[in-house]
Amino acid sequence: MRIPPVHRIAICSVVSLAVACLSLPAATAQSTPPSTPTPTPELPGQPPGRSEPEKPVPGPVVAEAGTGIGLLRVLPNAVPGESILDAPEFDEKLPRQALLETGMGLATAKANSKAYLAQEHAIAESAPFGFAVGGDAPALPGSLAQTAVPDHADPRSRGLEPPSSPLDALLDLGLLKGSVHARWDEKLGPCVEPIADAETSLASISALNVLPSLKSREDELAEKVSSGASELAADRTDSVREGLNQLAGPLERLGGLLGGGDGSGASGSVLRVPELMHARSNVRLVDVAGQSNKAVRATSRFDVASIRLFAGTSQELRIDVISQPTLTATATGDPKTSTVDYSAPVLRVSRGGEELFTLDAANPEFELPIGVPLPASGLDSDVPLVGHSDEPNVLDIGVLRLSLGELTEHKEGTAVRAGARLLDLKILPNDLLGFSSALAQVSFGEQFARANAPEGGVDCSTSAQPTTSNPPAPGGESPPLAKTSGAYHAVPLFWTGTALLLLGAVLVAALPRRRR
Incomplete structure (x- = not known):
């Protein structure tokens, strides 16, 4: 059929x-593109958007070191922390912030082999300063930065010019110079010297030339004395007013101890450094005893010779830095051998050539009272006294507290991190002024370091050897690629x-x- x-x-x-x-x-299926395409460079010589080396580089390596010449806080712990959640219970858990914060002379070095963007494997940055108002930190121009890849054989250096801002009334920065160097080899990875290095040099600095929170507080202070809120008798109100009126300046300038930063030529600032300072941060691989592979080390170093407090006044204090601080975090890949090393500073405080006290690990804190001399005291001074001892007829308005910054360190697995400060300076108000926090705080020589290494350290022994490749076939044609998957036959x-x-x-x- x-x-x-x-x-x-x-x-x-x-x-x-x-x-x-x-x-x-x-x-x-043969023509469908990948769901997340790799970004391609738009400019010639621009590094790829994502790092995908043909051969795995040594690592992973994560490290960061940061050094700041100074950090100024006005009314610290005065502003409630803001939460992204609209619930009061979350706001209460956040730490309170300063009304205003500013960092001066910053040097940052970073290394991160896990970074998504190839140019963020190594970053070195030098910045004149940065600031935050009410917890918000806008980005400022004027910084110098270098990133890798591509690898850079030479560092970059130039002068830094901070932009003008409302902070000019609180601090005055001298000449700044920055130097940055970031390295990362596409084959050697972090096995270069150094990975990241940043240095910021500052010729001079004057910080905290005025205390805005004390503006027009003279009458309020006299009224609290008359109400019996102080140890002075209530009938001494006129004497208090007379003592405040005879001062060389208002309370917001601490009675003449501060210049005010208004260009009037008045001398004085809470902190002044007339000499050269260096803030340096560095990330590199180092050899350690008893281990063939390399360790990851982040180092923060701060160099300064001396500091002046209330410079140019009869109450000027000199702080000589006898021992310079250095903070180092070393990750070996073994929690037992990873370490944090800190060479604690030694500070000698003197006035007029006479040594008052020494700040060191055994004596990390010292307080000096600040008082207004009244007419009955018989003291010939038109500025408040700093460090007077049991003088009669002196109205205490605050305390100057000097302390070494406490070292904090933390270890978690193969990662280590630590932070320290050379000097903390706080002006604490008397109860008569009605403040619950410090009027101002200057942290001098801020240091931070963290490092993390793979288990056993970073193996750089074979990374320098070139990758093997098949030579071109006769006639100039390249040999066919090996078929390493069954998909070629499907x-x-x-x-x-x-x-x-x-x-x-x-x-x-x-x-x-x-x-x-």
Whole structure:
């Protein structure tokens, strides 16, 4: 019995349609792009958007070192922390912030082999200063930065010019110079010297030339004395007013101890450094005893010779830095041998050549009272006294507290981090002024370091050897790539099977079937 032509055409059409539907996914799979394409450079010489080396580089390495010449806080812990959640209970858990914060002379060095962007494997930055108002920190121009990849054989150096801002009334910065160096080799990875290095030099600095929170507080202070809120008798109100009026300046300038930063030429600031200072941060790989692989080390160093308090006044204090602080975090890849090293500073405080006290690890804190001399005291001074001892007829308005910054360190697995400060200077108000926090705080020589290394350290022994590659074939043609996956054979097998299926369907439809 022969199959009618109509049935033959129908059978062939159905088989062809089935083959076309089955072959559509295989055909489209070869041209479908990846869901997240790798960004491509837009400029010549620009590093790729994502680092995908042909050969794994040593690591992973994560480290950071930061050094700040100074950090100024006005009314610390005065502003409630803000939460992204609209719920009061979350705001209460956040730490309170300063009304205003500013950092001066910043040097930062970072290394991160896990960074998504290739140019963020190594970062070195030198900035004149940065600040935050009410917890918000806007970005400021004027900084110097270098990133890698690409690798940089030489560092970058230039002068820094901080932009003008409302902070000019609180601090005055001298000449600034920055130097940055970031390195990262596409084959050697972090096995370069150094990975990141940043240095900021500052010729001079005057910080805290005025205390805005004490503006127009003279009458309020006299009224609290008359109400019996102080140890002085209530009938001494006139004496207090007279003592405040005879001062060389208002309370916001601490009665003349501060210049005010208004260009009037008045001398005095809470903190002044007339000499050169250096803030340096560095990240590198180092050799450690008892280990063949390298360790990751982040180092923060701050160099300064001496500091002046209330410079240019009769109450000027001199602080000589006998021992310079250095903070180092070293991650070896073994929690037992990873360390934090800190050379604590030694500060000698003197006035007029006479040593008053020494700040060191054994004596990390000292307080000096600040008082206004009244007419009955018989003291010939038109500015408040700093460090007076049990003088009669002196109205205490605050305390100057000097302390070494406490070292904080933390270890978690193979990672270590630590922070320290050279000097904390706080002006604490008397209860008469009605403040619950310090009027101002200057942290001098802020230091931070953290490092993390893979287990066993970073192996740089084979990273310098070039990767093996097949030489070009004669005639200039490159040899074929190795087929390392079964996917190379999947598509040819599919089309071969499809052709055989189609041929079989045509034969069945075309040949007549015979009865037995």
